[in-house]
Each structure stands twice: as C-alpha cells, then as structure tokens.
Amino acid sequence: xxxxxxxxxxxxxxxxxxxxxxxxxxxxxxxxxxxxxxxxxxxxxxxxxxxxxxxxxxxxxxxxxxxxxxxxxxxxxxxxxxxxxxxxxxxxxxxxxxxxxxxxxxxxxxxxxxxxxxxxxxxxxxxxxxxxxxxxxxxxxxxxxxxxxxxxxxxxxxxxxxxxxxxxxxxxxxxxxxxxxxxxxxxxxxxxxxxxxxxxxxxxxxxxxxxxxxxxxxxxxxxxxxxxxxxxxxxxxxxxxxxxxxxxxxxxxxxxxxxxxxxxxxxxxxx
Ligand SMILES: [Fe+2]
Numbered sequence: 001x002x003x004x005x006x007x008x009x010x011x012x013x014x015x016x017x018x019x020x021x022x023x024x025x026x027x028x029x030x031x032x033x034x035x036x037x038x039x040x041x042x043x044x045x046x047x048x049x050x051x052x053x054x055x056x057x058x059x060x061x062x063x064x065x066x067x068x069x070x071x072x073x074x075x076x077x078x079x080x081x082x083x084x085x086x087x088x089x090x091x092x093x094x095x096x097x098x099x100x101x102x103x104x105x106x107x108x109x110x111x112x113x114x115x116x117x118x119x120x121x122x123x124x125x126x127x128x129x130x131x132x133x134x135x136x137x138x139x140x141x142x143x144x145x146x147x148x149x150x151x152x153x154x155x156x157x158x159x160x161x162x163x164x165x166x167x168x169x170x171x172x173x174x175x176x177x178x179x180x181x182x183x184x185x186x187x188x189x190x191x192x193x194x195x196x197x198x199x200x201x202x203x204x205x206x207x208x209x210x211x212x213x214x215x216x217x218x219x220x221x222x223x224x225x226x227x228x229x230x231x232x233x234x235x236x237x238x239x240x241x242x243x244x245x246x247x248x249x250x251x252x253x254x255x256x257x258x259x260x261x262x263x264x265x266x267x268x269x270x271x
Contacts, residue, residue, distance in 0.1 A: 011195035030094035054078035155253035157210035206261035
C-alpha cells in the first residue's frame with residue numbers, strides 16, 4: 001500500500017484481497033436482486049432521511065433535490081432496527097452478508113489507518129478507527145439508468161473519515177485533481193480506491209484534503225442501470241458536519257483544497 005499517494009494524488013489504491021473481493025461481489029449480486037423487489041417492500045426499510053445512516057433511501061422522493069437513485073446504508077449499530085423491520089418481511093440477502101463484509105474489510109481499513117497515521121503524524125488514527133467500527137457504513141447504490149443521464153452524482157466531498165470505493169459496475173467515477181481537472185477514479189476487480197473524507201481533513205489539520213468526486217455517465221453508459229458499493233469508515237462518531245442546510249451551501253468543486261483549516265473546522269460540530 002502506498003499511502004504517500006494521498007499527498008500526491010489525493011487518493012490511494014489498494015490491491016484487492018481475493019476473499020474481500022468475493023464477499024463484495026456476492027453482496028452486490030444480492031443488492032441488485034433487492035433493487036428488483038416491489039417498491040412497497042423496499043419502502044419498509046426506510047428509516048429516516050438521507051442524513052441518517054441506516055436503511056433504504058429513495059432519492060426520487062426528495063422534491064427539488066430529487067435524484068434518480070436509490071441506496072441502502074448498512075452498519076453494525078443500525079442492525080437491531082433493521083432486524084425489527086425484517087422480522088415482518090424477511091431480511092434482504094445483501095444485509096445478511098454484513099458480518100462477512102466487515103470481517104474481510106476491517107483488517108484492510110485498520111492497516112490503512114495505521115499506515116496513514118504513521119505517514120501523516122496522527123499516531124492515534126488506528127485506535128480511533130477501531131473505536132468507530134460499529135458505525136462504519138456500507139452504502140449500496142443504484143443509479144436508475146432509464147431516467148437519469150449525464151451527471152449522476154454532483155461534485156462533493158464525503159462525510160466521515162475515509163471512503164473505500166469497493167465496486168462500480170460502470171466507469172464514470174471521477175476525482176478532482178489539485179489543479180482542478182477531472183480524472184477517472186478507476187476501481188476494478190483487482191484494486192479498490194481509498195480517499196480522505198471531510199473528517200480526515202479536519203483531523204489531519206488540513207494536511208490531507210477530502211477528495212472532491214463526481215459520477216458521470218458517458219455516451220456508452222448513459223441510460224444504463226449502474227450499481228456501486230462504498231464503505232464510509234467513521235472514526236470520530238462524536239464529530240459531525242454541521243446540519244445539511246449549512247454544509248451543503250453552494251461551494252465550488254474543490255472549495256476545500258485551499259480553504260484555511262481555521263475556516264474548515266467551522267463546518268463541524270461535536271456532540
Ligand atoms: Fe461520494
């Protein structure tokens with residue numbers, strides 16, 4: 001693993017352990033099956049809005065903020081609630097794989113946290129990562145191709161500390177370089193991509209920057225259903241972005257790359 005890439009490229013690649021890739025592929029197949037379930041079944045798993053990291057979210061429901069996508073957040077600490085719902089209608093298969101997914105991905109995330117901590121002088125990063133494990137969230141995502149074209153996900157940075165892009169069925173994920181050029185963020189069966197989110201920029205005192213990224217369909221993938229899977233690794237569950245209406249104020253892509261740390265930390269609250 002080459003953590004120095006975080007400073008030079010803004011992200012790093014990790015060779016995929018075979019068992020981890022197999023677990024991801026199995027979960028993705030089951031997620032695609034779940035997406036074909038009747039809408040009424042999917043809606044049973046709605047837990048709250050898209051800022052509560054648990055359960056099913058249908059972004060088509062969100063009025064002027066609507067996007068043609070649906071996704072599902074699964075984490076260890078939200079399982080009891082999902083199990084209560086599943087008692088009435090059955091547990092979707094992709095959720096049943098959570099323990100396998102966690103046991104395969106946890107060593108990788110912890111190794112990265114240790115290496116990043118050593119390289120960028122954050123000696124407590126590994127311990128913090130371990131402490132946040134129950135809040136790590138897998139996002140299963142489906143862009144509904146027949147109706148959404150072009151820009152599928154607007155330029156943004158992620159919440160939490162680190163994002164691991166585990167699987168993409170199509171090309172089109174892009175990251176913004178430090179000189180503000182869009183480049184492909186290649187994820188394939190042989191490698192996964194890890195990049196800092198807002199929490200790690202905050203925690204590193206701005207030495208690491210939350211990577212700005214977007215998802216775009218091109219003329220080959222336009223109109224096709226697209227599925228992906230991301231792990232949001234939460235190390236500091238008591239530190240959160242300010243509520244959505246404040247931190248999603250319009251910012252240009254890459255606004256945080258040159259923003260002074262003093263100003264950046266004002267976007268967070270401690271619980
Ligand atoms: Fe993202």
